[in-house]
Amino acid sequence: MGRRREYGYRWGYCYTQVLRDDTGGRIPAALRRMETHTVAEARRMLLHGDQLDGYVNMAYRALKSDRDGRPLERRLDAAESVPWWLDVVFTLEGRVRPYNKYLAWELREHPLGVPEWSAERLLPQVGAVLDGDAGAVRAAYAVVERECLAWDERHGGHDLHELIEGWGDELAVLRGG
Secondary structure, three states, rough: OOHHHHOOOOOHHHHOOOOOOOOOHHHHHHHHHHOOOHHHHHHHHHHHHHHHHHHHHHHHHHHEEEEEHHOOOOHHHHHHHHHHHHHHHHHOOOOOOOOOHHHHHHHOOOOOOOOOHHHHHHHHHHHHOOOOOHHHHHHHHHHHHHHHHHHHOHHHOOOOHHHHHHOOHHHHHHHHO
């Protein structure tokens, strides 16, 4: 839960209007920095803050429960994967995850760059994952995996890919094989 303590408050500063600034622009600049994550910060959150591994783990558990015919456990694990998933989605975009209350507004008013993460597509998928829909869990994972590889390419690394590939043969459960 350290990731939430360290970053969870930041969305409250997003879109703040500065009514007066006698600092030569330092206050608005600081507020704008609160809205986004630097590449180093995002890498730290995804890898060392356990966002990505936490998400993969919970999605894996949900799909393993589905494979084993455990519907209640599948639903519980799928629901538990959602906060991790949304953390990863927004962090990969360099953005601060909004409070749940503002998720739909944020997606509609400030769209993410990945088509599958538009409000029209992501919000129903969140509902389906919360319902324990194994297909929705698998589809969400596929986009995350693809976007992690793209993030690595854009930022000159292979850390996210290595973390995912570290799951080895267990990836078959996530990939539907």
